[in-house]
Amino acid sequence: MVMGLxxxxxxxxxxxxxxxxxxxxxxxxxxxEGxxxxKxxxxxxxKxSGHCKKxxxxxxxxxxxxxxxxxxxxxxxxxQPLDVYGFRxxxxxxxxxxxxxxxxxxxxxxxxxxxxxxxxxxxxxxxxSPRFQNFIKYSWYKSGxxxxxxxxxxxxxxxxxxxxxxxxxxxxxxxAIIKCAWCKKSLCLKxxxxxxxxxxxxxx
Numbered sequence: 054m055v056m057g058l059x060x061x062x063x064x065x066x067x068x069x070x071x072x073x074x075x076x077x078x079x080x081x082x083x084x085x086e087g088x089x090x091x092k093x094x095x096x097x098x099x100k101x102s103g104h105c106k107k108x109x110x111x112x113x114x115x116x117x118x119x120x121x122x123x124x125x126x127x128x129x130x131x132x133q134p135l136d137v138y139g140f141r142x143x144x145x146x147x148x149x150x151x152x153x154x155x156x157x158x159x160x161x162x163x164x165x166x167x168x169x170x171x172x173x174x175x176x177x178x179x180x181x182s183p184r185f186q187n188f189i190k191y192s193w194y195k196s197g198x199x200x201x202x203x204x205x206x207x208x209x210x211x212x213x214x215x216x217x218x219x220x221x222x223x224x225x226x227x228x229a230i231i232k233c234a235w236c237k238k239s240l241c242l243k244x245x246x247x248x249x250x251x252x253x254x255x256x257x
Contacts, residue, residue, distance in 0.1 A: 182234035
């Protein structure tokens with residue numbers, strides 16, 4: 054019996070085909086790893102931003118389109134409205150109040166946890182007055198989010214601590230240290246801070 058001889062090119066073709074298959078497998082693995090790395094980067098960006106895309110989508114009202122944009126590191130001072138303009142006035146407001154407490158030698162420990170929280174609530178209340186709408190809008194304008202520049206305004210420090218304010222407390226007649234941006238009453242340290250003047254009675 055005569056045995057047929059196998060062509061030497063056949064094993065080489067099979068080997069090349071196996072090599073091509075291995076190469077395709079490596080490409081698929083590389084693509085999969087790339088997608089996984091991108092997913093991990095996305096998760097990290099969401100952690101850093103404090104926002105989860107899925108959560109934002111779940112709470113977005115029907116008919117509204119919310120585009121989630123993650124700012125680059127180090128960009129807060131350029132794109133966050135309160136960092137661009139608002140927080141400076143907030144810090145000045147707190148600093149002015151602290152100076153008054155020291156000057157009057159009032160028995161308030163501003164480093165105590167409860168007093169820190171209390172003061173921040175009172176400052177937030179004053180800044181929330183409708184009187185400062187243009188002040189807030191200007192923060193957005195200066196950050197580049199709106200095109201129309203708001204009309205001239207007084208910021209909270211200028212209004213609440215103005216030297217032109219009534220010098221006596223509206224309630225007790227003691228030395229007034231602040232003018233409420235809501236009710237326009239001048240108040241002493243006791244009636245603003247000690248008794249927690251959290252106001253919602255707005256007067257133009």
